[in-house]
Amino acid sequence: MSRILTSFSQEIGLDLLASSSRDVLLLIFIKIARMLAFGMSSIFLVQFFNVHGYPDDRTGFFMSCTLIGDVIISYFLTMNADRIGRRLVLCVGALLMVASGIVFALSNNFYILLAAAVFGVISPSGADIGPFKAVEESTLAHLVPPDHRNDIYAWYSLASALAAAAGNISGGWIVHYLMSNHLQLSELAAYKVVFVIFSLLGALKFLFSLFLTHRVESDDYLSSKSNIEPTENTSLLESPTDTTSQTTKKKFSLLPELSSESVKIVIQLSCLFAMDSFGSSLVQLSWISYYITSKFHINPEILGTAFFITGFIGAFTMLISSSIAKRLGPVLTMALTHFPSSFLIIFIPMPSTFLVTFIILIVRSCTSQMDVAPRQAFLSMVVRSSERTAVMGWVNVVKTCSQVFGPTIAGYLASLHKQWVCFILAGTLKVTYDALILLTFALKDVNREHS
Known part of the structure; x- marks a missing residue:
């Protein structure tokens, strides 16, 4: 029996997680705090603006502006995180979360809320x-050997998905309780309480970030500090000439500094991820929540519970994807597991009952998250370690840029009572992405970990 448990533990990477360093575990706790906050607030964001009396198209415009602000902040910080310090970037981000939550809890002015979101x-x-x-993700790749990354990324993603699901259900029940006969708060006041909790979770994330050690920092950053020696991984992965060249780089950068070999791969991945992200932006959780609420008139606690169940199922399938990736490789796992969930998006607006819609969401959740960990592992190995943070930041910025117009389009179509079109477009785009990622990278050897 113990042999079976040991084999199972090794298969899903539980033994690697248990033996991970404090920094790896802290990064996972930081992710949990953040996704709890995001999951709790996102399912009511459209309703929050509806209560204020803002039309759907204006809410969509707000969300697009939010993404523009995210692009600006993320672009600068991720391009320069390895120079100014990863721990500092995470701390600053946590404080921005705290500030945003406070403003949303206290203000009713559209433009002040917009500024807080941007x-x-x-x-x-x-x-x-x-x-x-x-x-x-770059820090995890820095701390974890290449052969173990699929498993650690899977647990990191699992923790993220479970936290978001827990945020969904807790947000739904908190709003329900605050509006019930016990407290009888207004709908707007109940949503504002959620943003107070959002700020508290941001503060918790800040505390976790403070406890990270110098080992999370890049070799570039460590070599510039005379009182801190480079990490053990540095001496194994980077040559002395690499370290020297890094120290002479300018302090701030507006573009990722890539080798010529990496440029083509990054351009290809950027285009593909942009297509997938634009499709996702048309059917964001906030808009799916709004669509279901408008169509079936369900209560907040039922809505939160529904998304908790789908999130919970999706979270644990990530461990299965890690096992599949060990056998098929990250590219095949990404494409083959993502395709069913992409295809099912098209069918979400078709049922006339909430039960059938919920069943489609459950079936979709079985594979919707299975591409996450393989994609993270794939992206970490296709570029040099010295380029990793900048490339991951660049890819995230590209993905966010591609999402800017999605909420505006969704809001406009919702105002015309044609939001169902978003699901058709999103499913088509995401299925196309799955086919192209398979055709582009399935037969290529792009591992440049030690280049």
Whole structure:
């Protein structure tokens, strides 16, 4: 029996997680705090503006502006995170979360809320935004050997998805309780309480970030500090000439500094990820939540519970994807597991009952997250380690830029009572992405980890 448990633990990477360093575990806790906050607030963001009396198209415009602000902040911070310090970037991001939550809890002015969302951190989709994701994933790749990354990324993504799902259900039930006969708060006041909790979770994330050690920093940053020696991984992966050249780089950069071999790969991936992200932006969690609420008139606690169930199922399938990736490789796993969920998006607006819609969402959730960990592992190995943070940041910025117009389009179509079109467009785009990622990279050897 113990042999079976040991084999199972090794298969899903649980033994690697248990033996991980404090920094790896802290990065996972940071992710959990952030995704709890995003999951709690995102399912009510459209309703929050509806209560204020703003039309759907204006809400869509707000979300697009939010993404523009995210692009600006993320672009600068991720391009320069390895120079100014990864820990500092994570701390700054946490403080921006705190500030955004406070403003949303206290203000009712559209333009003040817009400024808080543009210059702060608010997720309109429930997905991870801001510079955090790229910095954390690059740091994990820095801390974890290449052979173990699929498993660690899977647990990192699992924690993220579970936290977002927990945020969905807790947000739904908190709003329900605050509006019930016990407290009898107004709908707007209940949403504002959620943003107070959002700020508290941002503060918790800030505390976790403070406890990170110098080992999370890049070799470039460490070599510039006379009192800190480069990490053990540095001496193994980077040659002395690489370290010297890094120290002579300018302090701030507006573009990722890539080798000629990496440029083609990054351009290809940027175009493909942009297509997928634009499709996702048409059916963000906030808009799916709004569509279901408008169509079936369900209560907040039912809505939160529904998204918790789909998120919970999706989270644990990530461990299965890690096992599949060990056998098929990251590219095949990305494409083959993502395709069913992409195709099912098209069918979400078709049922006339909430039950059938919910069943489609559950089936879709079985594979919707299975491409996440393989994609992270793939992206970490196709460029040099010295380029990793900048490339991951660049890819995230490209993905966010491609999402800018999606919420505006969704809001416009919702105002015309034709939001169902978004699901058709999104599914078509994402299926096309799956086919192209397979055709472009399935037969190529692009591992440049030690280049």
